Amino acid sequence: MTLDQLTPGEGGIILKxxxxxxxxxxxxxxxxxxxxxxxxHKIAPMGDPMELQLRGYTLTLRLEDxxxxxxxxxxxxxxx
Numbered sequence: 775m776t777l778d779q780l781t782p783g784e785g786g787i788i789l790k791x792x793x794x795x796x797x798x799x800x801x802x803x804x805x806x807x808x809x810x811x812x813x814x815h816k817i818a819p820m821g822d823p824m825e826l827q828l829r830g831y832t833l834t835l836r837l838e839d840x841x842x843x844x845x846x847x848x849x850x851x852x853x854x
Contacts (some may be wrong), residue, residue, distance in 0.1 A: 775847065777812065778824070778840035785813035785827075789844040797839070805829045806843055 780786065788810045791801050805828055806812070813827040822837045 775845055776841050777826075777835075777843040777845050778837045780814045780824075780845065780847070782814050782816050784847060785811065786845040786847040787811055789846055792842040792844070793839075797842070801839060801843065804833055804835075805831075806833075806835075812845070 777788075788806060788808050790808060791798060791806055793801060810828055815825045815827050815832065817824045823834045824837060824840060826833045826835055
């Protein structure tokens with residue numbers, strides 16, 4: 775599953791960040807690295823962007839970019 779598929783109140787652990795070159799580097803520089811816990815705080819009224827909580831700060835991310843991040847939902851972690 776990818777980060778853009780989460781709804782407000784859901785969270786999980788980043789598994790892998792896809793993308794090429796500068797885009798991938800930018801996502802990693804923003805703290806979206808594997809094994810990082812993220813929580814979806816809210817989604818903008820028109821559906822894009824989404825507001826995330828991670829590493830003690832808030833990050834706003836476009837859904838197009840969030841779709842490049844593989845994630846394992848929190849509830850799946852507890853059943854594994």
